[in-house]
Amino acid sequence: MASQGRQSKWALLIGINRYNNYIVPDLSGCLEDVDLMAAYLERLVGISNITKLTSPSTLRTQASSSARLPTYNNVVAALEELATKTQKDDFVYIHFSGHGTQLPTKFPQLNSNSQDECLVLVREDLSGNKGPVDHLRDVEFAYLLKQIANKGAIITIVMDCCHSGGACRDMSLGQNNEPSITRGVESLPEDALVARSPIRKLSDLEPFRTNHTAGSFRGASVVPHWLTSFQGVEFLAACRANQKAQEIESGDRAYRGLLTACLLSVLQDHSTHPKPLTCGMIFNLVSSRVASHPKLTSQQDVVFGGERRRVFFGTGRNAPNKTIITRITHLANKKFQIELSAGKAHGVIKTDVYAIYHPDRTFTSLMDYNSPSAVCQISQVEDFVSTALAENSVADVGVNWKAVRQSEILRKQVLARRPAKLLLPDARDVEVHLSMEALEKLVHECALIRLDDSKPFFRISSQGFDRFKISFTANVGCFESEATVEVQSQAALLSHLRHLSIYYNLLDLATASGCNGRLSVEKHGYLPHGVEIPDPCPYDPSDPPYIDGLESLAINSDPQDIQEGETICIQVRNKSLKTMFIEIIDLDPSWEAMRVYPIEGNAPIDLLPGAATIFFLEMSRSLSVPDTVQPSQIDSIIVLATTNGRENFPMKILPTLSSTPKWHGSPLTEIENTRGATGRDSAQWYAQRVDVRVLRSLD
Template sequence: MPTRRALLIASSYGGLQGPPNDANMMKSTLEPFGFMITKCCDANATRDGILQALKRLAAEISIDDSVVVYYSGHGGIVESPLLEGQVTEGTNTTSPWRYQFLVPVDYHMSTPTDFRGILDIELSMILRSMTETIKNVTVILDCCHASRMVREPGLGDLAVSRSVPAVRWHDITKLASVLESSEYRPKGIYDEENSPFVCLAAAAATETAWEYRNSGGRWCGAMTEALARVLSDCRGHLISWRASLFRISELIKITFPNQRPYLTGKVDRHHFSLSESLTDGFHILNEVDAAVIQAGSISGVLAGNTYSIMNHGARTANTREQLAEAHVMEATSFRAVVHLKFSQPGITRLPDGGAIAFLKESVLPKWPVEIPPGIPWLEALVLGSRFIKLQESKDSGFTFATFHLQSNVIALHTKHGVEVTTTPVDGSQEGRLNLQRAVEQLARAQHLQGLKNDIEEEYLHHKTLIEFGILENSFSRRMIRDDGTDSLVENSYTFIRLTNGGSETVYITIFNINAVGKISRVSRIYGVELPQGRSEVILKRKNPPTGIQITWPNGVSRANPLEETLLFILTASAVDLCHLATPVQHPPPHRLGFSGLEKLTWCIASGCSRNANAVDDESILRYSTHRIVFNIMPDST
């Protein structure tokens, strides 16, 4: 009889406090799915202990079993100094230049001849041997490999990254060469195209994943907490990993806008199943009072989205054969009620067997906020917003901002506890509008901080060096690290230095995002034009040299440091992104040649929907982003 087995590995190396809690959280999440749980935690999570636990699992499985391998702890990365020995044939790298690894509790015992980490290819070898017996394998890794040991600035000591400092290339070459020369030569666990299993990772190779103390006071991995919520909500429903990634990412970004989970392998499989979703569309049916898409917010079907309705059998949408256009009026976790506008005269109803809904226009997810009970105008303010929503039970523990009632005054606080603004409960309409503007500005800033290009065809590969430093007496005093660990004192004068080491001109638009969500453009309207080999220093004034002053936000308490972000948007051609710094209430202008970046940033600025169809080749604007996060310390003088 088929058995569901889960191996939960938790390594608290380096002072992490969350892994044991993560393992318990996953145990509670997976047991209702029928999984038999085996733990490898604490002192047992050594290199040998983890490998032996994996091998025992591989020996126990039978052909129809399903397996979950879960890891919580630190990750690490090692790269060859000069990409030495790398040979690329098509998409296959015959000699890897980068290895990622897991960090067991005895990692500190590594020597030049005895590496105590577990390489990705080593783990992949065991997992792929499992898939020779069974096909239903899911791997979940709540760690990161970004070679950073940092604290998230806005949360201080309440958040820690899950990576260890980089190791030297020669430390792992002996182990790697043995594995690479084996008869069964594995590919890395993150091999996207040919992986026989599902792999969900907390972040991409060069990005950061976080553990933090959650609203219940317990340390946990940000991804594990979000994943546990989504899996529990989805139990009993056929939801693919690809679809549920939207909701997992949405929950993570409420607290960590820069962390993005990473999914590879059999991404269209339903949770812990071999069955798959065979289309990018969703089933839509006639019900008693309305047509209903048989998917909801878990899968990214949000109120405000628009869908093209096609007959069964369609693989994509096309205007000529479209049955109707559906606008989502209301969405729960798994259902979305729509208003239909039929495309052909005389048709007033969908086919009895239903149809397929393909995304046409999308809105950004709304951030959940808490409000005190019994204040109708405040509830109406939230319900009428394009950017925020009332926190529901499915959002509990994931709060973007809070409205507190204090002595007949409504105070808006960020997720970090910073008081942004206040207004009397029985105050003027203008006071209420100011409150709405403040919370919606916070929401825009949160979306902007998470801006990242995930579309390879539109990605700008560049070699631009971005530096940020403090200026004193017209000279550079020190550089600010870009890993989120650095700080400066309020009213410091700063400069930005940009150097283009690539072969093509880049344009760089720079924004400053402060602790209360104010977005200020630092660069010129169309960005800084930086041809090949050029360098430019950004100052407030160049003669005499005067830096850009970093000031404390008006009206904000100086009791604690504040988080601030510099966001750099690098593009292959000049583009006007000024709308990001000036809140707008209308959709973008209708014109030809509107790029994906412009659509997305207008969506962030206005809260309006954007066309989800692919951009034509002539409208592609290649871009990428870079951010420097730092703390502002109050001036004690």
């Protein structure tokens, strides 16, 4: 038992080479993962409370006792023992090397995905003929972890397996009947599994429902996950759902998990770093090494969930890294080389663009990022520092000047907190007043909302206990309009404030981007109802294309009036000297935000310097939202151009606002970005806006 008032550290290491099953192939490197990880934890992290559950490899002769096999009962018992022994501020490290899989859910009331992610475990008796395997489902694992987190302990989990196992389709044995070198199995038939009941009844597991958030990710990703559905758990997983977790040969026919090998190499290389490495740093560095590993045979994007500032092997947090200039070198041809205090560990990649500001510059609004003193582009990246090149405009800047990644400015704009003011009721109404006090605490804790008595965007008033009205003035088209939204709970209020903040931040993208003539967006006519809508039409501006059925707009107005069912045509022209990638976002009056282009599954739309493309958007009337006064019936179409070569937004950015909170995650494909080396980021971005008022059809 840990002594009162003193932090203890614990580790549970699970490695499974041998499954002895007729479908699940044996592995080779999982015991090696456990042995090397245990040695590191004991020697450099100071963890002596280490429990190992291993299944012996077919290449090893020694046998584990049944008490130390990674069976369902032993894994559950080990986790329950941690829940009993840990205390507040203790640290727990859990490492799993083995197979992962997906199985049809046993909890359809909890899991909208219809599949449970599972760790594949071994049966109680591995001797004799091949037999069934056991498993631990995601909601069961989450339940067990929550018992540890409830004690106030912090948990870091590394899963060197396919964390959503349907990804691994190559289940055949290798040459000469050797074990598989990928970790994951397809959904297993019932007769391949040990039959058993769930760990707890449905009502006990209900708080651990597995809400999966869809998104289009490139490279290493930060994602919402069932492991991070509650506080106190940070996790690193080997790959995305449609990829394979690979084993690599490390000499003398010994294998290791690629994720574990790269993790240990990062930890050993930076064991003397002056500050403890955070989860975000580890994620970025490991992602980079996995992506560039010479033995990598297919794309394997490391996945992270949790709090990126949390220390990887502890409970503390590091302050956010502030990137500054550490050295400036004058080169030939009026060029300068700039060294920055950020590298791969902080998500920097080659070709990132940084804006440079005076050390005294403060950033209280997006407009404060305008007019940087200089701009530089990253040319070389090391683990903790990077080098950039700049033109002669950098001559007036110096060491310790601030550097801000331009793509971060886009992210800050979309996720900017809008000030809210609570209009407190009469103090004599005690019931309502107590509700508002509780609300004030919640609003302060909400990551995207801040309270501000001066010039609030949202005004919140009480309509009775746990009933609130949000009032605000929306700038839509060329005029301002008052809007109200009534909600029935504090949870709905916070969800709506976050939803509306992001919606109006998206609406303001065009105002904040400062195109400087690099992006031209014009209305190009319309297609009548019933005319077939063509694909986007790229062309040389000196030779405009013929579009069948195209009609001229009778009145070119702002907002543009158009009949329901008609298709507005928008011409987008790239006037910059770089290839731009185009996204078009439709902001509906029901507070829904959708990415219209590129269409799901299609390649990013590139626009060469000087080229143009015509896009076609069929317009429909907006839905009315109950319990609201909507500001207008105007659709705002945002044309976003970036130089990153991928989409910045998923197809469904925000759902229609409703009385039920529907916040399920990321409005950006890399929210709270801690990218790995394969994740390409936005170097520059420009936006323009077209407002359209959809009129009822005359038919």
